[in-house]
Amino acid sequence: MSSAAPAAAAAPAFNSRLVVGLLGILVAAMMAGLVNRVPGLALVDVQGGLGFARDDISWLTTAFSAGELAAMPFAAWFAITLSMRRFLISMLVVSLVLSVVVPAVHNLPLLLLLRASQGIFAGALIPTLMMAALRFLPAPIRLHALALFAMTATFSPNIAFWLAALSVEHFADWRWVYWHAIPLQLLAIAMIAWGMPGMPAMLHRLKQANWFGLLLGMPGLMLIVVGIDQGVRLDWFNSPIIVAALLVGPVFTALYLTSEWLHPAPFVRFDSLSRRNIGLGLIALLVLMVGMSTAVNLPTNILGRLHGFRIEQSATLGLMVGLPQLVLGSCVALLLYQRRVDARHVFATGLACMAGACWFASGITSEWMVPQFRWATVLHIVGQPMAMVSMLFLMVSVVQPMEGPFFAGLVNIVRVLSGILGGALTGQMMTVRGQFHAETLIDSAARTPFGLPHSGLSSDQLQAIITQQADTLAAADTFRLIGLLVLLLIPVVLRFKYVPAPQL
Numbered sequence: 001m002s003s004a005a006p007a008a009a010a011a012p013a014f015n016s017r018l019v020v021g022l023l024g025i026l027v028a029a030m031m032a033g034l035v036n037r038v039p040g041l042a043l044v045d046v047q048g049g050l051g052f053a054r055d056d057i058s059w060l061t062t063a064f065s066a067g068e069l070a071a072m073p074f075a076a077w078f079a080i081t082l083s084m085r086r087f088l089i090s091m092l093v094v095s096l097v098l099s100v101v102v103p104a105v106h107n108l109p110l111l112l113l114l115r116a117s118q119g120i121f122a123g124a125l126i127p128t129l130m131m132a133a134l135r136f137l138p139a140p141i142r143l144h145a146l147a148l149f150a151m152t153a154t155f156s157p158n159i160a161f162w163l164a165a166l167s168v169e170h171f172a173d174w175r176w177v178y179w180h181a182i183p184l185q186l187l188a189i190a191m192i193a194w195g196m197p198g199m200p201a202m203l204h205r206l207k208q209a210n211w212f213g214l215l216l217g218m219p220g221l222m223l224i225v226v227g228i229d230q231g232v233r234l235d236w237f238n239s240p241i242i243v244a245a246l247l248v249g250p251v252f253t254a255l256y257l258t259s260e261w262l263h264p265a266p267f268v269r270f271d272s273l274s275r276r277n278i279g280l281g282l283i284a285l286l287v288l289m290v291g292m293s294t295a296v297n298l299p300t301n302i303l304g305r306l307h308g309f310r311i312e313q314s315a316t317l318g319l320m321v322g323l324p325q326l327v328l329g330s331c332v333a334l335l336l337y338q339r340r341v342d343a344r345h346v347f348a349t350g351l352a353c354m355a356g357a358c359w360f361a362s363g364i365t366s367e368w369m370v371p372q373f374r375w376a377t378v379l380h381i382v383g384q385p386m387a388m389v390s391m392l393f394l395m396v397s398v399v400q401p402m403e404g405p406f407f408a409g410l411v412n413i414v415r416v417l418s419g420i421l422g423g424a425l426t427g428q429m430m431t432v433r434g435q436f437h438a439e440t441l442i443d444s445a446a447r448t449p450f451g452l453p454h455s456g457l458s459s460d461q462l463q464a465i466i467t468q469q470a471d472t473l474a475a476a477d478t479f480r481l482i483g484l485l486v487l488l489l490i491p492v493v494l495r496f497k498y499v500p501a502p503q504l
Contacts, residue, residue: 014138021085021195022132026148028092028188029129032122033156034163035099035181036064041164041311045174049103055233056108062229063112065420066222067119072412073217075124076131076405077267081205085196088128089189094121096185103175116222123416126152127408134396134404139502143336143393147329150388153289153415155325158296161318165311210266213259217267220252221413228420232427268409272399276497278407281395282414284347284489288387289418290425291354291486294361294479295321295380298426299373302475306366306468316370317377324381332389339501347390348490353383358483362476366468397499426478433474441466 039046040061047057079087098118105111129152133145167176227245234242260266273279300314336343357379364372399407445466 014136017195018136018197019195020191021197022136022145024188024191024195025088025125025129025132026151027184027191028088028125029149029152030156031181031184031188032068032095032125033152034160034184035095035118035122035178036061036068037157037160038164038167038180039064039177041160042168042174042177045168046177049174050106050111052108058230058233059108059112060115062226063115064119064122065229065416066225067116068123069119069221069225069413069416069420070218071120071123072127072416073221073268073409074214075127075412076408077205077209078124079128079131080405081202081209083199083201084128084132085192085198086201088125088192088196091121091124092185092189092192095125096182096189099178099181099185103178127405127412130408130411131404134399134401134407142396143333143389143502144330146392146396147333147385147389150329150385150392151325153292154329154384154388155322158318158322158325161296161300161311161315162322165315169310169312205265208265210259210263213256213263213267216252216259217256220249220254220256223249224253224417225420228424232424232431266406268413269403269406270410272403272406272410275398276495277394277398277499278410280492280496281391282410284391284493285411285414286418286421287485287489288351288391289415290422291351291358291482291489292380292384293419293422293426294354294358294482295377295384297423298475298478299361299370299376301426301430302364302471303368303370305471307369314370317373320377321380321384325385328381328385329389332385336390336393337501341501343390343393343499343501344494344496346386347394347493347496350383350386350388350390351486351490351493353379354387355483355487357383358479358486362479362483364472364476364479366472391493394496394499397502398497426482429478429481430471430474433477434470437473438466438470441469 043057043061046060047054050057082090095118098114098121102111102114102118105114130149133142133149137145163180164177167180168174223245227242227249230239231242231246237243237246257270260268261270273282296317299317300309300311303309303314332346335341335346357376360379361373361376395411396407445462
């Protein structure tokens with residue numbers, strides 16, 4: 001309990017200067033998401049610039065994600081111990097230096113180390129956003145802060161497509177996929193340095209920390225990311241690397257969780273999972289993040305496979321989904337302030353919109369381009385903020401401000417892990433169902449009298465047609481599966497504990 005005591009200290013007065021500091025934390029959290037996402041979308045250009053093989057370059061995204069997840073359970077604790085302003089500025093400065101240095105490194109092991117480090121320092125910024133919202137904001141406007149936090153999942157990942165296209169197509173220099181973050185980092189440093197109150201460090205907490213758990217938890221979580229993120233590419237348990245990662249990682253993580261449970265001053269309090277809205281909320285967040293991947297990520301991947309689209313050609317989808325989130329999150333917050341509105345019903349409506357989007361997208365054909373996804377996109381635009389903001393409200397309402405650091409760690413562990421799981425799920429579905437449909441089409445063609453062998457097509461042309469149609473059918477199956485998962489989440493959401501609208 002002693003670890004929670006510092007968080008219970010009186011919050012500084014809420015004023016315009018504090019607002020600037022909190023907005024600086026928002027900018028920092030947005031930047032942290034972009035530092036991962038933008039280079040990941042431009043891996044082909046990064047590969048060409050650095051001269052690495054395609055398989056080698058894929059590890060850059062994995063390294064960052066591993067570092068990011070490893071930082072999530074511990075960031076809020078260190079922010080309190082070292083003082084939030086000092087911690088945030090330190091993380092931003094190191095992240096800025098790495099953004100400058102990374103494009104100049106051509107040694108793969110060193111580059112992977114730097115990207116993992118960048119994941120740790122940038123990823124540590126995100127949990128502090130929710131912690132600060134719970135810590136500093138008065139209850140009547142806290143919902144709007146949750147809407148801003150939701151933008152780290154609904155705005156940043158989608159606007160990254162436009163930034164990636166801007167970097168490699170308009171600036172014509174692949175290094176901008178890393179350098180684009182520098183102005184945001186400088187802005188965040190200035191806003192936090194001026195706006196966040198100076199609070200004393202609590203270095204006595206260093207003696208109380210669960211250092212044994214940290215030494216187990218960080219490598220355990222990083223190995224889990226390696227196993228999941230590289231599993232599809234390396235064919236899962238046919239790869240010794242994946243086998244080792246998925247054996248050792250969960251063991252280390254289980255030991256870390258046990259040590260946290262037993263330690264008197266843990267980094268994250270996992271006993272809060274017994275609260276219905278938190279336990280169900282983390283399950284909902286896992287499925288929700290997977291469902292949100294069907295808005296932009298999956299369509300752009302499909303258009304790349306079917307038509308060879310580059311980032312610039314599909315960036316419109318990202319802007320269409322991302323830009324409205326700047327307004328819609330706060331609109332949902334205003335809706336939840338109405339006394340007659342039940343947040344569970346708003347959440348369920350958002351999920352229904354997302355499931356409907358998947359249903360529309362499952363009608364995909366090999367002729368689809370960006371405009372054909374418009375109805376699915378509209379439903380995602382509306383459904384994502386309704387689901388995300390309502391879910392955060394239902395969860396945060398059962399959390400006391402002093403518990404913010406523990407809660408922020410839990411939420412962000414699941415948020416990062418669900419994004420990685422979503423990518424693995426869609427990748428595996430596309431691979432498995434693509435192989436199934438390709439074999440079915442080949443078998444059907446072989447059994448058709450006077451069929452394709454006599455159509456005048458070359459074997460290469462025939463193979464290209466079969467691959468295209470198999471990818472299309474696999475994409476439709478993937479949309480259906482994820483849409484079904486989102487739909488099945490609605491009864492779970494209705495089991496949340498009712499929370500009345502907050503008083504303005």
